[in-house]
Amino acid sequence: KVAVVGAGFSAMDAVRVARRLGSEAFIIYRRSEHEMPASSSEIEEAKEEGVTMMTLCNPTKIIGDENGKVKGIECIKMKLGEPDASGRAAPVPIPGSEFVIDCDMVIQAISQVVDLGCCPGVELTQYGTLKVDENYKTSINGLYAAGDCITGPKSIVDAVGDAHRASNAIHEYLTNLTITPMEQD
Structure with a gap:
């Protein structure tokens, strides 16, 4: 199971490659699908390949086993607030909504500055x-x-x-x- 954090072009490339290599693969994105930076056609193609889009959730920590291998990722549910500097609705954490997703690998594909x-x-x-x-x-x-x-x-x-x-x-x-x-x- 591969968790890809982000929803831009690099994230879509990574999650689709993971899926094509036989992994269960999903996107974790803190905003809604509407705010994803990737093109709508790329998002739809990823879904057609079996990629799950987990929107309005944000990772809070990666969980490892006793050998240091990834075994899950903890996330918190988000809601959309007022627009931020990018013009998109700002994601706001919902207190007490944390949950864990089982996975073997986490790929960070988020915006860089x-x-x-x-x-x-x-x-x-x-x-x-x-x-x-x-x-x-x-x-x-x-x-x-x-x-x-x-x-x-x-x-x-x-x-x-x-x-x-x-x-x-x-x-x-x-x-x-x-x-x-x-x-x-």
């Missing part, structure tokens, strides 16, 4: 992502960014496209040469 320790003073958007111009340049001279750190969670295809365009801009910055974009078929 950008570590800005290397670039103090970089300008952010209202969503907490790095603010860039049309050439992927940040507010710090010579610092470029691409992918989820500028858009929030999106697909790998979007991130690779951003990285390709950003690399062209970086090349131009370093060499003072202009790159002509390749023609698309």
Whole structure:
């Protein structure tokens, strides 16, 4: 039994692979299905493959046996409150609603935040992502960014496209040469 914590694209990839490898697999997500960051088509495809969506519950601890192996995950039921900074309804724990789910493995696939320790003073958007111009340049001279750190969670295809365009801009910055974009078929 595999518990995947999160509901974005990485979580869906992990839970579907676990299911395809023969495990009973389920998603644990602290909000409702409506707030899941993964696309609705990916959520539906995961369900068609036999993945269970355990929504409105949040892990509180992983339970191990005497040998240190995972044997379960304790969760608490959640309810939706007022919108938070992301614009989605904030999950609120329901006191006394803790329960345990038996599982052999826990995969953490939740949102990560950008570590800005290397670039103090970089300008952010209202969503907490790095603010860039049309050439992927940040507010710090010579610092470029691409992918989820500028858009929030999106697909790998979007991130690779951003990285390709950003690399062209970086090349131009370093060499003072202009790159002509390749023609698309």
